[in-house]
Amino acid sequence: AQKVTQAQTEISVVEKEDVTLDCVYETRDTTYYLFWYKQPPSGELVFLIRRNSFDEQNEISGRYSWNFQKSTSSFNFTITASQVVDSAVYFCALSEGANSKLTFGKGITLSVRP
Amino acid sequence: DADVTQTPRNRITKTGKRIMLECSQTKGHDRMYWYRQDPGLGLRLIYYSFDVKDINKGEISDGYSVSRQAQAKFSLSLESAIPNQTALYFCATSDLATSGGTDTQYFGPGTRLTVL
Numbered sequence: 001a002q003k004v005t006q007a008q009t010e011i012s013v014v015e016k017e018d019v020t021l022d023c024v025y026e027t028r029d030t031t032y033y034l035f036w037y038k039q040p041p042s043g044e045l046v047f048l049i050r051r052n053s054f055d056e057q058n059e060i061s062g063r064y065s066w067n068f069q070k071s072t073s074s075f076n077f078t079i080t081a082s083q084v085v086d087s088a089v090y091f092c093a094l095s096e097g098a099n100s101k102l103t104f105g106k107g108i109t110l111s112v113r114p
Numbered sequence: 115d116a117d118v119t120q121t122p123r124n125r126i127t128k129t130g131k132r133i134m135l136e137c138s139q140t141k142g143h144d145r146m147y148w149y150r151q152d153p154g155l156g157l158r159l160i161y162y163s164f165d166v167k168d169i170n171k172g173e174i175s176d177g178y179s180v181s182r183q184a185q186a187k188f189s190l191s192l193e194s195a196i197p198n199q200t201a202l203y204f205c206a207t208s209d210l211a212t213s214g215g216t217d218t219q220y221f222g223p224g225t226r227l228t229v230l
Contacts, residue, residue, distance in 0.1 A: 009154075035218070045157075045204060045221035091156060100145065100208060100217050101172070104156035 002027045004094050006105035013082055014113050021077040021108050023092030029053075032096045034068065034075045039089040039107070051075065082112045117141045118222035120205050126228045127195050135190045135225050137205030146188035147206040147219060148172075148180060150199075157204065163188055164210075195229040202226050 003026040013019045025034065036048040049059060051068050059066045063080045079086050089109050093102045118139045127133050137146065145164050149157040149172075159172030161180040169180060177199060181189045192199055203225045208217035 004156075037221075043202070043226075044223045045206075047218060047220060050218050093157075100219070101159055101162065102157075102219060104158070106154055106156040 002029075002032075002094050002096050002103045004092050004103055004105035006092055006108050008108045009106070010109045010111070012111045012113065015084060016081050017112075018078060018080050019082050019110065019112075021079075021090050021092075021110065023075045023077065023105060025073050025075065025092070025094045027094060027096055029096040032094060035093040035095075035102065036066070036075075036077050037091045037093065039091065041087070045091070048077075079110075082110075084112050084114055086110060087112045118205060118207055118220060120203075120222040120225045122225060123223065124226045126230065128230050129196055131195050131229075133192045133195055133227070135203055135205075135227070137188045137190070137222055139186050139205075139207045139222075141207055141209070141220065142185075143207040143209040143220075144185065145208045145210065145217065145219075146182065147208075148178075148188070148190045149204045149206065150174070151202040151204060151224075160190065160203075192227075192229075195227075197229045200227060200229045 005024045032053045034051045038046045038048055056068050065078045067076045089107045091107045092105045095102050121136045147162040148160040151157045158174050160178050161172050163169050163182045166182050179191045205222040206219040208219045
């Protein structure tokens with residue numbers, strides 16, 4: 001069965017610090033997809049990124065970057081030069097094959113202090 | 115206007131009452147989902163539907179039912195609400211990936227339900 005572990009529950013940093021959110025996944029499928037979602041204090045869920053198991057290239061989008069490593073079954077998310085607006089709960093999620101059912105981790109609450 | 119809307123946004127009800135949460139989308143997606151979020155537990159899938167004639171149970175369907183009235187509408191019902199169904203409920207939609215593989219789900223704003 002698929003599983004997503006976000007071992008960090010809460011992280012607090014000071015603005016402009018870099019911060020990495022860890023995600024470890026388990027799956028028996030060779031084809032799978034990984035996602036990160038952001039849930040700001042307003043409560044909505046915002047899609048950030050999707051990666052498939054065949055593409056281990058790291059991704060960078062502005063201050064956000066993602067490191068996908070199949071060897072360690074990890075899909076970590078780094079925010080560079082964090083800002084107060086980055087304060088949110090961040091979820092990592094996994095789907096296997098084409099079934100599109102998402103399994104979520106428990107989320108990481110990130111607080112960025114001014 | 116939002117692509118995925120949920121009504122009501124907040125609801126307080128009493129144990130034993132029947133309640134319906136509604137989800138509508140203008141994204142033209144075929145697939146729709148209902149999740150619940152509990153503090154410290156992440157999101158868990160309740161039901162999902164890949165088209166109007168397709169309904170499937172998710173991880174935690176007991177105590178819930180759904181209706182897919184149209185491509186754009188997917189309702190979640192609690193036939194007899196109980197306090198441990200107090201949670202934040204999300205509807206999501208996705209479209210079958212035309213490029214192969216799985217699809218990306220887009221979420222509504224959520225409905226906060228409290229059962230007293």
